[in-house]
Amino acid sequence: xxxxxxxxxxxxxxxxxxxxxxxxxxxxxxxxxxxxxxxxxxxxxxxxxxxxxxxxxxxxxxxxxxxxxxxxxxxxxxxxxxxxxxxxxxxxxxxxxxxxxxxxxxxxxxxxxxxxxxxxxxxxxxxxxxxxxxxxxxxxxxxxxxxxxxxxxxxxxxxxxxxxxxxxxxxxxxxxxxxxxxxxxxxxxxxxxxxxxxxxxxxxxxxxxxxxxxxxxxxxxxxxxxxxxxxxxxxxxxxxxxxxxxxxxxxxxxxxxxxxxxxxxxxxxxxxxxxxxxxxxxxxx
Numbered sequence: 001x002x003x004x005x006x007x008x009x010x011x012x013x014x015x016x017x018x019x020x021x022x023x024x025x026x027x028x029x030x031x032x033x034x035x036x037x038x039x040x041x042x043x044x045x046x047x048x049x050x051x052x053x054x055x056x057x058x059x060x061x062x063x064x065x066x067x068x069x070x071x072x073x074x075x076x077x078x079x080x081x082x083x084x085x086x087x088x089x090x091x092x093x094x095x096x097x098x099x100x101x102x103x104x105x106x107x108x109x110x111x112x113x114x115x116x117x118x119x120x121x122x123x124x125x126x127x128x129x130x131x132x133x134x135x136x137x138x139x140x141x142x143x144x145x146x147x148x149x150x151x152x153x154x155x156x157x158x159x160x161x162x163x164x165x166x167x168x169x170x171x172x173x174x175x176x177x178x179x180x181x182x183x184x185x186x187x188x189x190x191x192x193x194x195x196x197x198x199x200x201x202x203x204x205x206x207x208x209x210x211x212x213x214x215x216x217x218x219x220x221x222x223x224x225x226x227x228x229x230x231x232x233x234x235x236x237x238x239x240x241x242x243x244x245x246x247x248x249x250x251x252x253x254x255x256x257x258x259x260x261x262x263x264x265x266x267x268x269x270x271x272x273x274x275x276x277x278x279x280x281x282x283x284x285x
C-alpha cells in the first residue's frame with residue numbers, strides 16, 4: 001500500500017489534487033491523508049486562556065470544514081468515503097509545514113496537490129507547489145485546476161538521459177501497480193545522434209521486466225521546452241508526465257532561474273510528477 005498526502009485549501013485547484021489522489025486509490029491500494037494547514041493569529045491583548053479558547057474553536061471549525069469538503073468530493077464522484085484520514089496542521093507557511101510533516105513521517109510516498117498556475121512574480125519568488133517541488137524529500141504531483149478524473153493508463157517520462165537508468169527504475173515502480181504504459185521521451189540537441197530505440201526497448205524490457213517505448217525527437221531549438229513538450233503531450237495523450245529535477249541549486253538560481261520542472265509544473269495541462277535527482281527516494285512497488 002502506498003501513502004499519499006493531498007493538501008487542500010478548500011479551493012477549486014485543491015479539488016483537482018484530491019480527485020487525482022482518489023483516482024490513484026482506485027487503481028492501487030492507497031491510504032490518503034488529506035491535509036489543511038491552518039494559521040491561527042494571536043492578538044497581543046489576548047491572555048493565554050483567551051488564545052487557547054480561540055485556537056481550539058478555530059481547529060474545530062476547520063476540522064469540520066475539511067470533513068465536509070472531502071466528503072462532498074467523494075459524494076460527487078459517487079464513491080464510498082473510506083481509507084483516508086483528514087488532518088489539520090498548524091503553521092504560517094503551508095509548503096514548509098507539509099515538507100516538515102513528510103520528513104517526520106517517512107511512510108508518506110507522494111505529495112499530490114492542485115495548482116492554479118502562477119504569474120511572473122510568483123514564478124520568480126515561488127508558489128506553494130513550486131516550493132514543495134524544490135524542497136520536499138518525496139515526489140510531488142502537481143495537478144492543474146481543470147483536471148478531470150480519469151485512470152492513469154500512460155506515463156510520459158521526459159528525460160535528458162543524464163541519469164535515466166536509475167530514474168527508469170523509479171518510473172517503472174510507479175507504472176507497474178497501475179498497469180500503465182511508459183513512453184520515454186528525449187529531445188535531441190543539435191548534432192546529437194539518436195540511440196537505437198528498438199535495441200534500448202529490448203534491453204530494458206529484459207532488465208526491468210517491463211515494456212517501454214523510447215522516443216528520440218528532433219526539435220526546433222528556437223522553441224521552448226514547454227512548447228515542444230506540450231506538442232508531444234497533445235500527440236501521445238499521457239495520463240501523467242514524470243520529470244526529475246536537481247535540488248542542489250544555489251539560492252540565486254532558485255529565485256531567478258527556476259528549474260525547467262518547476263516552470264513546466266505551472267503550465268502543463270497534464271498532471272506532473274517531479275522527483276528530485278539529489279534525493280534517495282523509496283518508491284513502493
